Amino acid sequence: TQLLEQSPQFLSIQEGENLTVYCNSSSVFSSLQWYRQEPGEGPVLLVTVVTGGEVKKLKRLTFQFGDARKDSSLHITAAQPGDTGLYLCAPKTDSWGKLQFGAGTQVVVTP
């Protein structure tokens, strides 16, 4: 299992502020997924990034995949209470599709 670091572990911000979550590794990944999970529910897939340097936007969420495909970030602009949740990065680690999950970032957005 490759070393995968997700930071920060916890973020508490006010509605309207911006935030960034980071996912870093020394390994190269063929693809990486970001999920959001709410308490008592399963993770919901937000995006998959595949190409080095790729940037994807999903409304107020911007996802980047590093040029070397070793790191990724998630940026939320003007956060809303509905963005509250556990954000998980999960690179694909083998040809069968096995994912390695980061430790997760708990985001709390207060009105």
Next chain:
Amino acid sequence: DTEVTQTPKHLVMGMTNKKSLKCEQHMGHRAMYWYKQKAKKPPELMFVYSYEKLSINESVPSRFSPECPNSSLLNLHLHALQPEDSALYLCASSQPRLLRGEQFFGPGTRLTVL
């Protein structure tokens, strides 16, 4: 249909009980997964089935027994569990061996072992 369903939503069982968790998907995916998730932790992979055959067992104790009756269904049979097995059990599915490897998760079964 892009949904993975899991039943039951909640399960409470004693250490001597036998119970089963069920998972179903109708997306035509040929890989299905069981994960265990403890509070404030990421999901931990338990088993992977690919084309209805067990391809990965992450050294899970034998009190957990997976079964894949067909390409749409995945079961997890539970017997003689311990209180530390209490967790959220997640099922997921995907198309195997694709570059993107996107997995789609069900809502989970919240298991409590008394």
